[in-house]
Every structure is written in structure tokens, then in C-alpha cells.
Amino acid sequence: MISSAHRLNSKLTAALLTGLVFATFVFAIGFGVSEVNHQAVWQCVIASCEKSIYQTILYDIRLPRVLLGFLAGFGLAISGALMQNVTRNPLADPYLFGIVAGAGLGATLASLLPQSIHFVSLPLAAFIGALAAVTLVLAVIANNNWRRVEHLLLAGVAVSFLLSSITSFTLYMGEAFASNRVIFWLMGSLARADTTALLWIFPVILIATIIAFSLARQLDALLLSDESARTLGVKVARLRIIVLVICAASTAVIVSYCGGIGFVGLMIPHIVRSYVGITTGKLLIGSGLLGGCFLVWVDVLARTALDGQEIPIGVITSAMGSVFFLLLMRKM
Amino acid sequence: MASTVLQAKQLSWQVSGKRIIENIDFELNRGETVAIVGPNGAGKTSLLKCLHGEHSDFTGIITLNSKPLSALPHKDIAKQIAVVSQQTNSVFDLTVIDIVRMGLIPHKSFFESDNGNDANRIHSALSKVDLLEKRQQVFNTLSGGEQQRVLIARAVVQAANILIMDEPTNHLDIYYQHQILGLAKKLKITLLLTIHDLNLAAEYCDRIVLMNHGQIVANDTPEQVFTPPTLKSVFNLNCAVDNNPFTNKPRITFSSITDSAARTKNKGDEQ
Numbered sequence: 001m002i003s004s005a006h007r008l009n010s011k012l013t014a015a016l017l018t019g020l021v022f023a024t025f026v027f028a029i030g031f032g033v034s035e036v037n038h039q040a041v042w043q044c045v046i047a048s049c050e051k052s053i054y055q056t057i058l059y060d061i062r063l064p065r066v067l068l069g070f071l072a073g074f075g076l077a078i079s080g081a082l083m084q085n086v087t088r089n090p091l092a093d094p095y096l097f098g099i100v101a102g103a104g105l106g107a108t109l110a111s112l113l114p115q116s117i118h119f120v121s122l123p124l125a126a127f128i129g130a131l132a133a134v135t136l137v138l139a140v141i142a143n144n145n146w147r148r149v150e151h152l153l154l155a156g157v158a159v160s161f162l163l164s165s166i167t168s169f170t171l172y173m174g175e176a177f178a179s180n181r182v183i184f185w186l187m188g189s190l191a192r193a194d195t196t197a198l199l200w201i202f203p204v205i206l207i208a209t210i211i212a213f214s215l216a217r218q219l220d221a222l223l224l225s226d227e228s229a230r231t232l233g234v235k236v237a238r239l240r241i242i243v244l245v246i247c248a249a250s251t252a253v254i255v256s257y258c259g260g261i262g263f264v265g266l267m268i269p270h271i272v273r274s275y276v277g278i279t280t281g282k283l284l285i286g287s288g289l290l291g292g293c294f295l296v297w298v299d300v301l302a303r304t305a306l307d308g309q310e311i312p313i314g315v316i317t318s319a320m321g322s323v324f325f326l327l328l329m330r331k332m
Numbered sequence: 333m334a335s336t337v338l339q340a341k342q343l344s345w346q347v348s349g350k351r352i353i354e355n356i357d358f359e360l361n362r363g364e365t366v367a368i369v370g371p372n373g374a375g376k377t378s379l380l381k382c383l384h385g386e387h388s389d390f391t392g393i394i395t396l397n398s399k400p401l402s403a404l405p406h407k408d409i410a411k412q413i414a415v416v417s418q419q420t421n422s423v424f425d426l427t428v429i430d431i432v433r434m435g436l437i438p439h440k441s442f443f444e445s446d447n448g449n450d451a452n453r454i455h456s457a458l459s460k461v462d463l464l465e466k467r468q469q470v471f472n473t474l475s476g477g478e479q480q481r482v483l484i485a486r487a488v489v490q491a492a493n494i495l496i497m498d499e500p501t502n503h504l505d506i507y508y509q510h511q512i513l514g515l516a517k518k519l520k521i522t523l524l525l526t527i528h529d530l531n532l533a534a535e536y537c538d539r540i541v542l543m544n545h546g547q548i549v550a551n552d553t554p555e556q557v558f559t560p561p562t563l564k565s566v567f568n569l570n571c572a573v574d575n576n577p578f579t580n581k582p583r584i585t586f587s588s589i590t591d592s593a594a595r596t597k598n599k600g601d602e603q
Contacts, residue, residue, distance in 0.1 A: 085424075088422075088423045088424075089423070090423060090424070213443070214442040214443055215442075217434075217436070217437050217440055218437065220430070220433075220434060220437070221434050221437050223422055223423075223424055223426055223430075224420055224422050224426070224431065224434070225417070225420045227386055227417055228415075228417060228420065228434075230385070230386060230406065231384060231385075231386070231410060231413070231414070231415035231417070232410050232434060232435075232437040232438055232490070233405075233406040233407035233408075233409065233410030233411070233437060233438040234406065234437065235406055273424065273425075278424045278425060278426055278427075278430060279426075279430050279433075
């Protein structure tokens with residue numbers, strides 16, 4: 001980990017991040033299959049579009065996708081940052097509690113069950129599955145000394161494996177075409193971007209972020225030790241449950257629309273901690289904005305790297321994340 | 333008459349069915365410095381943890397300024413009792429100022445940000461412990477003595493009137509041991525600590541609480557508690573007590589285990 005000497009000052013960080021977000025939105029919507037170049041985009045932003053089709057492409061197709069990418073990256077990164085701080089484990093991430101495994105099982109069942117009892121859409125089924133997984137983890141630790149962080153982590157890993165094995169079995173037994181659909185969904189994509197997705201994801205991320213900021217000081221107290229936080233008047237167990245629930249809700253709603261996008265929640269907070277700060281306020285702002293921009297650009301890469309074909313976004317984030325970690329380990 | 337700020341009556345605490353402390357009656361008066369001493373496993377740290385609310389499943393009564401501790405909100409306890417625990421390293425690279433700023437937590441509500449007065453409090457606390465220059469340094473890179481000073485500065489910002497320290501001189505060299513205790517005394521607040529070094533306890537504390545097997549064996553001034561028979565009964569070692577030539581406080585010199593065993597045997601033979 002990089003020492004505080006490398007951290008940038010607050011004003012410079014704020015300026016860099018604001019610039020990055022602005023540039024991301026303006027430039028990222030210039031990329032796509034159809035030829036709407038950056039000049040045309042710029043004209044649409046500052047005046048009106050040259051052709052009405054540009055308006056449709058930019059505002060109805062690309063902008064929702066960029067917004068979804070930003071929100072998903074924002075939500076995953078702050079959930080990762082929160083999970084790492086609240087468990088004091090730099091390897092914690094929002095998927096730790098079986099959220100993706102649960103969403104995967106939900107999506108699998110929704111896709112493979114016979115049409116006659118097919119009453120929920122894939123995102124809703126995934127959302128229910130994700131919440132069920134988190135509830136299962138919470139139920140397990142509630143009965144078993146849930147104050148201990150290690151129990152929380154172990155319960156999450158165990159539930160993940162349990163649900164993944166049920167998913168694998170269901171996919172193995174299921175019809176090939178439907179299984180393929182679920183497998184592709186699990187690889188992650190922003191192709192489901194539409195107003196409905198944004199209307200679901202935005203309020204959840206907004207509420208989670210507001211709650212997280214209101215708890216920022218208490219979360220800082222946890223960084224040293226549970227006992228230290230309690231001596232500062234923090235109700236540690238309650239705080240941990242609240243954070244777990246808001247991370248679970250944010251991640252579940254993102255995963256249900258975007259599938260499995262790994263490593264964002266793990267990687268982004270590490271970068272932010274090194275260059276921006278460790279305390280919760282700075283970490284959340286930095287991780288949210290950087291995570292949002294990161295996912296938008298990964299999606300641009302996913303859409304444009306191969307001609308006429310989209311690479312699953314989760315494949316790119318996982319590849320980049322693992323290389324990032326290997327490089328990080330070389331420096332340790 | 334000194335006013336009692338923290339009091340325990342008939343206090344017992346057990347873990348997994350094992351009694352750690354039993355029927356303790358204890359009071360801490362405003363402005364005094366009290367050391368809890370005793371062998372390993374005597375229940376010193378458990379008593380401290382009951383007194384500052386870390387262990388809430390005790391039996392008996394603890395009162396803080398005449399109010400039952402169990403009825404007080406956590407934040408109210410934190411406004412009155414600051415705790416410097418045994419040294420802990422952070423997993424993350426927290427800076428000195430990050431940790432000292434934590435002292436504001438009990439005084440802040442949701443969304444409330446720091447104001448100019450808070451910045452002054454942090455600044456003055458860091459000056460008191462002489463760490464102003466190192467405020468941006470990473471906590472984990474500091475020496476043990478400096479880390480203890482950071483935690484004392486956090487307690488100063490917390491503005492509590494009782495400071496509880498659990499073995500604050502552990503792992504510190506002799507210079508830092510004196511520096512930390514001197515610094516804590518200079519804060520002029522009520523001080524309660526556990527400590528292994530009896531000579532330091534004699535030097536810096538007004539009262540000594542000697543514990544053994546979860547119970548209080550003696551509770552008086554250092555001169556009254558640190559007598560060879562009392563110390564022998566608890567530590568099972570012979571000792572000599574004279575006066576420190578610099579401070580005139582009791583100075584304890586223990587004999588080695590073999591010497592103590594030989595003397596006990598001779599005594600038995602004589603009888």
C-alpha cells in the first residue's frame with residue numbers, strides 16, 4: 001500500500017475527479033457502432049443536434065447506457081469501500097455475501113422454470129435471489145456470535161458456494177438455450193440499459209450513498225478496532241448490519257440489471273485509498289466517482305474493441321482487476 | 333470529601349461459565365490517579381472493560397456520576413470516559429490526524445462536519461503530545477511511544493473527564509514509559525490504569541488497587557499496599573521495599589524465583 005505521502009491534496013483531487021466525470025460523460029457518448037462522432041456530440045450538448053437521428057442515438061440509446069455504467073460503477077465501488085472498511089479487510093468486496101451467487105440462482109430459476117410458472121422477469125428474479133442470499137448470511141451470523149467479522153466473511157463464502165452449486169446443477173440439468181442465456185447474463189453487460197433500469201438503480205444508490213455519508217464518522221471509528229469504536233460511543237454491531245444491508249441492496253439492484261461485474265468493488269477503493277484518503281468521506285466520494293468513470297470506459301471498450309460484437313463487461317473488469325492485483329502484489 | 337465519579341458495587345463478570353472478576357467494590361474519585369495491579373489473569377483488564385462499558389453482561393451495579401452505566405447511551409459514556417487500549421495497528425494506513433480526529437465522534441451528530449473550533453482542538457491536542465509535526469504521518473510507522481501519544485491526543489479531543497488506560501507502558505522503553513505516564517498526569521483529569529510495573533505505579537499513582545484471582549486484595553496508597561507480605565501473597569515472590577532516592581516513593585525490588593523458593597523452604601524447615 002502506498003504511504004500517505006503520495007496522497008493528493010483535497011482541492012486537486014476534487015478538481016481532477018470533477019474533470020474526469022465531465023470528460024467521461026461528454027466523450028463516452030461519442031463512442032458506439034453508429035457514426036455519431038465527437039463533434040456531433042458536442043454540438044448536441046451545447047446547441048441542438050445536426051440530425052434528429054443523432055438525438056435518438058445519443059439520448060435514448062447511449063446516454064442511458066453511460067448513465068447505467070456510471071451508476072453501476074459508482075454503486076459497486078462505494079459498496080466495496082464500505083465492505084472493506086466495515087470488515088477491516090482489504091480483500092472484502094460487495095460480492096462477498098453471496099450476492100452474485102444468489103442473483104445467479106434467481107436468474108437461473110427464472111430462465112429455466114417452465115413458462116407456466118414463469119411469473120417474474122430476469123432482473124426481478126435476480127434481485128430476489130441476491131436479497132435471499134444476504135438474508136441467509138445474516139440469519140446464519142445472527143445465531144452465531146455475529147459480532148465477529150471473521151464469521152461474517154466465512155458465512156458469506158459458504159453461502160456463495162452453496163448457491164453456486166445449486167445454480168450449476170440447475171444449469172446442467174436445464175435446457176441448453178436458456179442455460180446459455182443465464183451464462184451470458186452472469187458475465188455482465190450494460191445492454192439492458194433503459195429508463196426502467198435507471199429508475200430502479202438510481203434511488204437505491206442515492207439512498208445508500210446518503211446513509212453511508214451520514215455514518216461516515218462512525219465508520220471511521222471502526223478503522224482502528226471494534227473496541228476502539230465502542231469507546232467512542234459507536235454501536236458497532238448495529239452499524240455493521242446497516243452497512244451490510246445498504247451494500248446488499250445496492251449490489252443486488254446493480255447485479256440484477258447488469259449481471260456479474262467483478263473486481264470493481266475490490267480494485268477501485270484500493271486505488272482511491274492510496275491517492276485520495278482512507279477516511280470514509282474521502283474514500284466514498286473518490287471511489288464512487290472513479291468507479292463510475294471506470295465502468296463507463298470499460299463499457300466503451302466492451303462495445304468497440306471487436307467489430308460488430310460486444311465483449312461481456314465482467315470479462316474485461318475481471319481481467320483488468322486480476323492484472324491490477326498481480327501488479328499490486330509485486331509492489332508489496 | 334472527594335466526589336466519586338465512577339463506582340462499582342458487587343461487580344462480577346464471567347465468560348463461558350468462568351468467573352473472571354467476583355464481587356468487586358470499587359470507586360474512582362475526581363482528580364485522582366489509580367493503578368490496578370496484579371499478576372496475569374488477575375482480572376485487571378476485565379475490570380477496566382466492565383467500568384468503561386465494553387463488557388455489558390456483568391452483574392452488580394456500575395455508576396458513572398451517580399447514574400447507572402447500563403442506562404446511559406454509548407455516546408454519553410464516551411463523552412465522559414476516554415479509553416487508551418493496548419496498542420493496536422490499523423489494517424489501513426491511517427494518519428495521525430485521522431486518528432486524533434476520531435475524538436470528535438461522540439460530540440457530532442449525523443452529517444455534522446468539523447468547524448474551526450474542532451480544528452483548534454485537534455491542533456492543541458497534537459501540540460500537547462508533541463506530535464504536531466508528525467500529524468500527516470502514517471500511524472503504523474510510528475514508534476510504540478508515539479502511537480500511545482496519538483491515542484492520548486485522541487482522548488484529549490474527546491474531552492472526557494476520566495481517562496482509562498490499559499497497560500499503557502507495555503512494550504515501551506524506560507524513557508517512553510515515564511513520558512507517557514507523565515503526559516497523562518499532566519492532563520489533570522481522573523486517571524485509571526492497569527500496569528505491570530509496580531515502581532511506575534508507586535511513582536505516578538495516588539492509590540493502588542491490587543487484584544488477584546478476580547478479587548481486590550488491597551486498595552490503598554502505594555505506601556500501604558506495597559509491603560513485602562502483601563506483595564508476596566499475590567506475586568509469590570520475596571521482595572524488599574525501600575524509597576526511591578529521587579522521588580521518595582516506595583521502590584520495590586523482587587528476588588528471583590529460585591531465591592524466593594529457597595527462602596520459603598528454609599522458613600518451612602525452621603518451623
